[in-house]
Amino acid sequence: MAKIATTVYEQIRTAILNGELSNSERLVEEDLAVSMGISRTPVREALRRLAAEGLVDVSPNRGARVAEWDVHDLREIFDLRSILESHACELATPRASASEIEFLENVCLEMEELAKTNIASETRLPALAARNRIFHGKIIEMSNSTRLELLIETLIHVPIVMQTYKVYSPEALQRSLHHHREIVNAMKAGDEVWASSVMRAHVLAAREEILGQTEES
């Protein structure tokens, strides 16, 4: 059986990423423990782990709160993603196997299907977001750099990033899908400069889309 601490960690984590916990909500060790029917020890471990990932903030003797991100944070995150994910493309392109390219093409196809307007948006937005994560995750994995993977992971786990497509306009969504296609084409052609450039543009475009949205609200 899996360790309790890991289970707790995953539970709290998905709760945060799904936005089930309100902003900067206090996470009291005892409360979480009793609500899960376990002791404080594994809860504590889970919270520290989440703190290391930046999903919660903990202050000494004052406990943990759900982390919050402002516009400045989001700008930082997307800037760094644009740099690191384009680097991932650079590394992945010369290593890409035919089956990996095919996998990416399939993800593109699925997303293009989901983007057709006859599908209800409540169903298709989470599905699109999930495919998006798979697309980006696959390329990062293909880069074969454990550390790069780790660095990007710490940047990606932010609710608004997870839910990217929720704020996309139909045009922005189309552009995003075209970017994906273009990235795969560039990788297929073995052109890492092309691939990494499109990826950079792709992430920066997402940044503008999201920052524009959040500043209005």
Added chain:
Amino acid sequence: MAKIATTVYEQIRTAILNGELSNSERLVEEDLAVSMGISRTPVREALRRLAAEGLVDVSPNRGARVAEWDVHDLREIFDLRSILESHACELATPRASASEIEFLENVCLEMEELAKTNIASETRLPALAARNRIFHGKIIEMSNSTRLELLIETLIHVPIVMQTYKVYSPEALQRSLHHHREIVNAMKAGDEVWASSVMRAHVLAAREEILGQTEES
């Protein structure tokens, strides 16, 4: 008084960074606890924290070991540093104040003094390494990006990186100091492209120096 867990964390950490713990040595919670006269709880917390930073590896039910790095890891680390630190230069240049530039110039001066051969190498190498960390750290701080700072920190904490100058040839050392000077000059001129390019070259040069050294041993 500071938390015990933090003290333990710092102790183990510096022990690892100074190479006082042999490669992939097992870190038994109980042993560490009794040797410090405390309980296992804070030791556990410290080890998990170190694991999150990548300084130790922990496997479930099998405990923690000091992390190990091979040539491939070092290549990854320096590649990422070259990208992220050059980005730091890019951000720092337009923000740099006169006093910050002056600070960097002073660090350059100190390092140039230390590099003169009439100083015993046992004294000057640690001093050089310390100044080097200050130089890079200051620029990262000047970038004003918390996350960038965080990402680079997780890359820098590797014994061989900490001890960089130990493997430098006299020529490589001179080149390194010239790079530092050039970076400051570029920032002074407000030329972020120049500054970031030199930084990139600077870190990649260090990579070659260190990889060349470690492959022979």
Added chain:
DNA sequence: GCTGCTCTATTTGTATACAAAATTTAACGT
């Protein structure tokens, strides 16, 4: 000599207990 097994001794994972610190509540004076 080597491989695979069982049993014991370590060692980790979790629960519980208590002390120290912070937060909340209540009381008090102005």
Added chain:
DNA sequence: ACGTTAAATTTTGTATACAAATAGAGCAGC
């Protein structure tokens, strides 16, 4: 009413206790 201080409560930090898992020693069999 308001703000300030002090007691009461909550919550974190550390220690200890015990159960579950692992590693290692010793031994049987080939």
